[in-house]
Amino acid sequence: MSMLRSAEDARDVYQETFMRAFKNLNSFRFDCSFHTWLYRITTNLCLDHLRRRKVRKEEPSIVETGDGPYDRVQDVSEHSADGDPQRRLFARELSERIRQVLHSLTPRERTVFELRHYEGMRLKAIGDVLGTSEEAAKNCLFRVTQKMRVALGDFV
Numbered sequence: 001m002s003m004l005r006s007a008e009d010a011r012d013v014y015q016e017t018f019m020r021a022f023k024n025l026n027s028f029r030f031d032c033s034f035h036t037w038l039y040r041i042t043t044n045l046c047l048d049h050l051r052r053r054k055v056r057k058e059e060p061s062i063v064e065t066g067d068g069p070y071d072r073v074q075d076v077s078e079h080s081a082d083g084d085p086q087r088r089l090f091a092r093e094l095s096e097r098i099r100q101v102l103h104s105l106t107p108r109e110r111t112v113f114e115l116r117h118y119e120g121m122r123l124k125a126i127g128d129v130l131g132t133s134e135e136a137a138k139n140c141l142f143r144v145t146q147k148m149r150v151a152l153g154d155f156v
């Protein structure tokens with residue numbers, strides 16, 4: 001969902017992932033964990049889907065889910081900031097800036113960033129998922145971190 005930014009597309013890729021995994025189960029070589037293999041299938045399908053889209057359009061942070069509208073920017077509420085309007089404004093501006101930077105990244109950069117920071121995956125596992133080396137994943141994460149620092153420089 002975080003890569004495709006569409007609940008319908010995410011459901012399609014979810015279904016296709018398990019169909020491909022079942023169909024190719026006999027080709028699983030145990031070189032990596034099953035979890036990593038499944039992540040790799042999912043990531044490749046998401047990247048293929050994004051390539052087919054061709055056009056990167058701006059999408060709102062609010063998406064429709066099965067449970068109704070969901071604001072991805074406000075994932076984590078900071079209860080201590082609720083009583084301070086200035087902190088709420090700062091948090092909202094920071095969230096918006098992060099969202100803008102994430103939208104400006106390439107799908108591969110965004111994938112590396114999200115797998116590392118949102119999924120908590122190690123760089124070796126990210127490299128396995130993307131079909132690259134740990135070093136390539138590390139370099140990509142470094143570039144994304146530099147872009148984030150530049151974009152968020154005035155917030156620090």
